[in-house]
């Protein structure tokens with residue numbers, strides 16, 4: 001409990017301390033810097049806020065958005081317009097309104113971009129940036145053609161005080177981003193960046209997650225657009241050219257601007273590189289070449305400065321503390337809770353599959369498959385490679401909407417529902433491939449998957465039950481086999497009605513297999529759920545599963561009690577024929 005409190009306090013305390021320090025430093029700098037550097041400093045802060053937004057959409061949510069400054073245009077346009085019509089309030093309020101307006105436009109741009117990924121998304125967003133620039137060049141900003149100057153707020157009317165205002169905005173934006181990144185929303189961004197399927201199977205809407213990232217990113221760009229307009233007094237289309245958006249994107253990648261301090265560092269580079277070029281008599285446009293080279297370096301090494309520094313730091317800490325981010329499941333065998341599991345099954349049918357068929361073109365992956373999983377029981381779904389086991393899990397969890405046949409959960413039909421809906425109705429799954437986002441801590445991942453308010457103590461207990469590392473461990477530091485265990489533990493914390501496990505023990509040692517079997521046996525009674533287990537290790541299946549369904553070439557060979565199934569001549573002949581496992 002004390003641990004939970006300290007953790008929560010540090011999460012709130014850290015940004016408050018950092019924010020206060022930044023404000024104090026901002027105040028000192030606003031008084032001490034020479035005049036020209038005050039102007040440059042404000043420009044760096046404006047860029048840092050935009051980079052912070054790019055960090056959300058690109059760094060956290062993994063989408064390529066090359067139109068950041070087009071969202072900044074919205075903020076600049078709103079501020080210019082409100083100034084032009086002499087709207088109530090002053091620049092501070094207008095910047096906020098501009099940010100909100102840009103957020104709305106971010107959602108509108110994000111909507112068509114939802115189905116796009118990678119290069120296609122890059123092309124669309126760059127196209128948007130070009131279209132926006134053309135429109136702007138034609139129509140200009142309100143009042144800019146008649147030289148109506150945008151007035152700074154009275155309280156921040158000098159360059160120095162305006163610098164301080166920019167610092168305040170940066171701190172506010174940083175705190176909002178920090179809070180979001182450490183909430184379920186932020187975990188969703190990272191999850192969607194790593195695996196959309198993994199996100200959907202945790203009940204997280206991929207659509208909403210991507211749109212929130214677009215909205216937050218655009219809103220931050222809008223704030224920076226408003227700030228720069230007040231800073232220079234008149235907005236110009238050249239400030240927001242598509243090439244600038246590209247360069248900013250590259251800088252976000254290079255610096256790793258999803259890390260708040262690196263967004264600030266990126267902002268400094270944004271003004272420093274052109275200034276240095278100017279100093280050495282090199283045309284400032286060469287700055288784009290420098291950014292391009294840095295970008296190639298970052299993309300080829302698939303890393304960024306911020307993350308490299310953090311990894312270095314984590315390695316040093318690991319060396320010092322000797323922390324091993326590997327589970328200790330085999331060790332946990334001796335734990336008292338590893339006793340023989342009570343039979344918790346009521347015998348009532350929970351998951352009923354009737355005549356389910358799936359075809360991929362000419363390939364019939366499943367043909368008229370029917371079986372029932374009872375409440376609080378464990379059924380094994382076995383069969384040779386290519387028998388259709390994973391296809392069955394995909395169909396049951398909504399990832400293959402083309403299937404025929406019906407699926408009911410506790411008497412309610414779930415046939416034809418989306419993966420997100422099915423997950424929320426209580427059918428959860430794990431994957432054969434690693435779908436656990438390495439950029440999260442175990443705690444953040446479990447909370448995201450759980451989709452309910454859950455205490456740290458409960459998370460730690462479930463993790464310990466499966467021999468996983470502590471909740472605060474970073475998933476990046478955890479090996480693949482243990483990540484699978486974390487995935488299982490997280491789905492169990494979500495309390496589904498039934499959990500479908502697709503080869504969860506792959507990557508574990510023999511001892512760990514045995515320990516895992518012991519743990520799984522306890523699950524129905526301890527957590528009140530059923531399990532459908534796909535596993536090639538027949539020892540594990542025999543230990544754990546009271547009932548079995550055997551698939552072969554997409555058809556059911558036998559289904560029912562373990563003993564009956566394993567004694568079935570069809571199973572012996574077709575599936576286990578030459579092995580002597582029975």
Ligand SMILES: Nc1ncnc2c1ncn2[C@@H]1O[C@H](COP(=O)(O)OP(=O)(O)OP(=O)(O)O)[C@@H](O)[C@H]1O
Pocket residue numbers: 360363364365383384385386387388389390391392
């Ligand atoms: N997306 C797809 N497109 C075409 N064929 C597919 C697709 N997915 C699966 N199949 C085919 O469907 C059949 C069943 O595959 P599935 O992966 O479900 O088998 P499995 O029993 O899970 O095998 P394994 O034990 O190797 O994981 C195989 O013939 C496979 O080649």
